[in-house]
Amino acid sequence: MGHGSMLRKEDARFLRGRGRFVDDIQLPGMLHAAVLRSPYAHARIVSVDTSAAESHPLVRAVITGEMLADRGLAWMPTLSHDVQAVLATDKVRYQGQEVAFVVAENRYAARDALALIDVEYEPLTPVVDAQQALAPDAPLVRDEIDGRTDNHIFDWEAGDAAATDAVFAAAAHVSACDLLYPRVHPAPLETCGIVASSDAVSGKLTVYATAQAPHAHRAMYASIAGIPEQKIQIIAPDIGGGFGNKVGMYPAYLCAVVASVITGAPVKWTEDRSENLMTTSFARDYHMRGEIAATADGTILGLRVRVLADHGAFNGTAQPSKFPAGFFHTFTGSYDIPAAHCRVTGVYTNKAPGGVAYACSFRITEASYLVERMVDVLAHDLGLDPAAVRMGNLLRPEQFPYVCATGWEYDSGDYARALELALEMAGYDELRREQVAQRQAYEETGRGTVMGVGISFFTEAVGAGPRKMMDVFGFGMADGADLRVHPSGSAVLAVSCMSQGQGHETTFAQLVAEELGISPDDVEVVQGDTDRTPFGLGTYGSRSTPVSGAATVVVARKVRERARIVAAAMLEVAPADLEWTKGRFDVRGVPGVGVTIGEIARAAHSDLELPEGVEGHLDASCVYNPPNLTFPFGAYICVVDVDPGTGQVKVRRFVAVDDCGVRINPMIVEGQIHGGLADGIGMALMELIAFDGDGNHLGASFMDYLLPTAVECPSWELGTTVTPSPHHPIGAKGVGESATVGSPAAVVNAVLDAIGVRHADMPLTPAQVWRAVQGRPMRTDLAVSDGW
Amino acid sequence: MVVNGREHTREIEPRLLLVHLLRDELGLTGTHWGCDTSNCGACVVWMDDVPVKSCTVLAAMASGRRVRTVEGLEGPFGLDQVQRSFALCHGLQCGFCTPAMLLTSRWLLDHNPDPSEGEIRSALSGITCRCTGYENIVRAVRHAARSEAGS
Numbered sequence: 001m002g003h004g005s006m007l008r009k010e011d012a013r014f015l016r017g018r019g020r021f022v023d024d025i026q027l028p029g030m031l032h033a034a035v036l037r038s039p040y041a042h043a044r045i046v047s048v049d050t051s052a053a054e055s056h057p058l059v060r061a062v063i064t065g066e067m068l069a070d071r072g073l074a075w076m077p078t079l080s081h082d083v084q085a086v087l088a089t090d091k092v093r094y095q096g097q098e099v100a101f102v103v104a105e106n107r108y109a110a111r112d113a114l115a116l117i118d119v120e121y122e123p124l125t126p127v128v129d130a131q132q133a134l135a136p137d138a139p140l141v142r143d144e145i146d147g148r149t150d151n152h153i154f155d156w157e158a159g160d161a162a163a164t165d166a167v168f169a170a171a172a173h174v175s176a177c178d179l180l181y182p183r184v185h186p187a188p189l190e191t192c193g194i195v196a197s198s199d200a201v202s203g204k205l206t207v208y209a210t211a212q213a214p215h216a217h218r219a220m221y222a223s224i225a226g227i228p229e230q231k232i233q234i235i236a237p238d239i240g241g242g243f244g245n246k247v248g249m250y251p252a253y254l255c256a257v258v259a260s261v262i263t264g265a266p267v268k269w270t271e272d273r274s275e276n277l278m279t280t281s282f283a284r285d286y287h288m289r290g291e292i293a294a295t296a297d298g299t300i301l302g303l304r305v306r307v308l309a310d311h312g313a314f315n316g317t318a319q320p321s322k323f324p325a326g327f328f329h330t331f332t333g334s335y336d337i338p339a340a341h342c343r344v345t346g347v348y349t350n351k352a353p354g355g356v357a358y359a360c361s362f363r364i365t366e367a368s369y370l371v372e373r374m375v376d377v378l379a380h381d382l383g384l385d386p387a388a389v390r391m392g393n394l395l396r397p398e399q400f401p402y403v404c405a406t407g408w409e410y411d412s413g414d415y416a417r418a419l420e421l422a423l424e425m426a427g428y429d430e431l432r433r434e435q436v437a438q439r440q441a442y443e444e445t446g447r448g449t450v451m452g453v454g455i456s457f458f459t460e461a462v463g464a465g466p467r468k469m470m471d472v473f474g475f476g477m478a479d480g481a482d483l484r485v486h487p488s489g490s491a492v493l494a495v496s497c498m499s500q501g502q503g504h505e506t507t508f509a510q511l512v513a514e515e516l517g518i519s520p521d522d523v524e525v526v527q528g529d530t531d532r533t534p535f536g537l538g539t540y541g542s543r544s545t546p547v548s549g550a551a552t553v554v555v556a557r558k559v560r561e562r563a564r565i566v567a568a569a570m571l572e573v574a575p576a577d578l579e580w581t582k583g584r585f586d587v588r589g590v591p592g593v594g595v596t597i598g599e600i601a602r603a604a605h606s607d608l609e610l611p612e613g614v615e616g617h618l619d620a621s622c623v624y625n626p627p628n629l630t631f632p633f634g635a636y637i638c639v640v641d642v643d644p645g646t647g648q649v650k651v652r653r654f655v656a657v658d659d660c661g662v663r664i665n666p667m668i669v670e671g672q673i674h675g676g677l678a679d680g681i682g683m684a685l686m687e688l689i690a691f692d693g694d695g696n697h698l699g700a701s702f703m704d705y706l707l708p709t710a711v712e713c714p715s716w717e718l719g720t721t722v723t724p725s726p727h728h729p730i731g732a733k734g735v736g737e738s739a740t741v742g743s744p745a746a747v748v749n750a751v752l753d754a755i756g757v758r759h760a761d762m763p764l765t766p767a768q769v770w771r772a773v774q775g776r777p778m779r780t781d782l783a784v785s786d787g788w
Numbered sequence: 789m790v791v792n793g794r795e796h797t798r799e800i801e802p803r804l805l806l807v808h809l810l811r812d813e814l815g816l817t818g819t820h821w822g823c824d825t826s827n828c829g830a831c832v833v834w835m836d837d838v839p840v841k842s843c844t845v846l847a848a849m850a851s852g853r854r855v856r857t858v859e860g861l862e863g864p865f866g867l868d869q870v871q872r873s874f875a876l877c878h879g880l881q882c883g884f885c886t887p888a889m890l891l892t893s894r895w896l897l898d899h900n901p902d903p904s905e906g907e908i909r910s911a912l913s914g915i916t917c918r919c920t921g922y923e924n925i926v927r928a929v930r931h932a933a934r935s936e937a938g939s
Contacts, residue, residue, distance in 0.1 A: 008878065011883075015875060015886065017816070020817075026812075188918055189820070190820070240883065240884030502881070667878050671878050671920060674924065675881065677921050679918075707918070710910075711909050715926070716923050
């Protein structure tokens, strides 16, 4: 009736091409916008002449930074206590930065008019290499901030530095390695977009937007533009993938709102692919030095990390934690590591702002990659089997709830069971035998491929989050849920989270159905409309099931308790004498005497005499404050075949054992895992945003920013263990990002295992693999020539 | 041009892309725009029975041609088998690439009723999906092939 693999309710419209995405929306009199962007990474703006564009017959408005400055809107706050230029006034700080906003009668005219705007720039030397950003002679990115003399944003640390240093000093073995998690992009297939419609008479602003967090967007418009919150309605229609790209507010959104106010007409802006890849929400860009201390037999004693975080020109990371490096201090991963310390330094560079998008759980992707690479480096240095090193150091079931060295309390886990299952599914020992034979054949003939086996074990921390650790824009991260039950017993659930393909309309209906004993077909789920849903902070960081899902279960149970009182009145017994079995209350000990939820709902709306103080109807609402995060985990094994002569990598197999606690709809959960695994292949092998010395973005189209297709992906082999979360009402944990977090390290470990190289940075393109084979892996984030 | 069996006549700018004609002028928003460079494939439609990427086809090039979009897949007797199979195999998540996947799968099965996994992956390699990791899309196409062979 409730939980289980049920086909999706939302598919009916998508299969017919009847989904409704932002760019599908047509409003009467709607205008179209385009953004003029900077060709330079760093340049002073001398002048902006819009006169020719304004005289274009189809142009209705041209907005510049100067015009916004007159309204106090040239800068807007970011989610990381910084400000970001809406339209540049003083200078441009990254290639692609917004300089002017044109509104015209159709999309093509808006684009035409961009060419008519004359901007005079005075080019400045850009800060491109994050590792040089703090050099004394580095150009200043943020010279508009009074008193600023360098590009330093923050220093932040977690763990006990002295205790960790002491462990390292006494350790029998220490391995160190420099690791780069390069800049990548979530690249949802639908780009970002908005239709803003301002009504001058009512003062109402209606915004249709690709918004993963509609309520957060409403709060930001109210705060930035000074529009009363009750006059703002944010509607997120169908969203064509998000992966974090659609959490934040972007300059063009605010421009569209201003343009609608100015023109009195609805204004649509749809980002093109280059704009998407160049300007909105990059991810990662972490330069890490890891050190791992261990005994000679591979027992891990300590982990120490130094990170240089490239945040681009504005500190605009859209993450909710009170920590500037997000959840990076989950870097001890799945292991019992007594001593750990990290220090993260954030720097400004002449690159786009962002930093945590792409299904990363607020830097857990970087943390997970770090520890899983370091474990492999340790195994490599000690000549140990990486599976054995992991098995020997994994947290044990009896250690949960486990507080790690940096303070996270892991809720539940049975890690060894997951790794054992993955090793068994992969046939690990047999693979190792095959590897030896194949390697020998390759060395004898110098032809063919070599195979590698890579393992990663991840622990995620999802479901943001507890108030003491997190907020967004000053808002605690509780989610509301409203449940209305109609007289017929069918129901409408309104939630604040917002699906971007995760299937909320199905899963959340199943949650209600399970609790009320009705069919999921009788539950309608409302999401993505701030006028119709309770406050909450949206979908990202795999938080829908842990937070809004929990709220849904709690509110459904509230309804059930209201139903109990009505049922008691109907049956003329005390509420305590009633017993709930799926869909009905029966009188305890009197078989066959009871009422169904449908009959109760009807009675709750009828003239039935209810006890004193009982209002009638069954509707309820609740707000769920998560007491902790949920900690899903998993064991991944990747098998690759590498041609050392060409550097070509073929992913032969990928075994993924995931434990996300109780699964509401296993079919949907598996789909989420499949998608994340493909992301891992992408990041490990091909996805990259690099820059040349002038700060030119080298991944600005899908011809340059490569994504995995069906051909690069193997058929995924999934396994399941179930360790319920002890604090979630049904024991569920989040899962949306697990595979994206866990899989890159498995792929990288496999490729390096194949070619017998200690380390080379992602993406392991044929060129990078070939160079690694030659002993000279390159730095991937910069287009630099070292003579090869 | 004839779209999904219905004739349309329009005066258009020479530079108008087919994807924009379909979406903005004819209101057929099931065809999606995703990249401008023919890489992502979200804009696939059939032109004279051949899948094309409508973001790199001028609308004028479709003059006098037959175009089939996802809206034209469902027949008088209900959903096409590929549509049913995609639902049954959870071959879609956000739904953005789905129309292109469906049209390309339909074309594949019309020309190769019993494709191998490799042939399916190869046929779909011009369309990017960011959600499904392709697994259930491949299963859906095989399911559709089996269903059509059995019926």
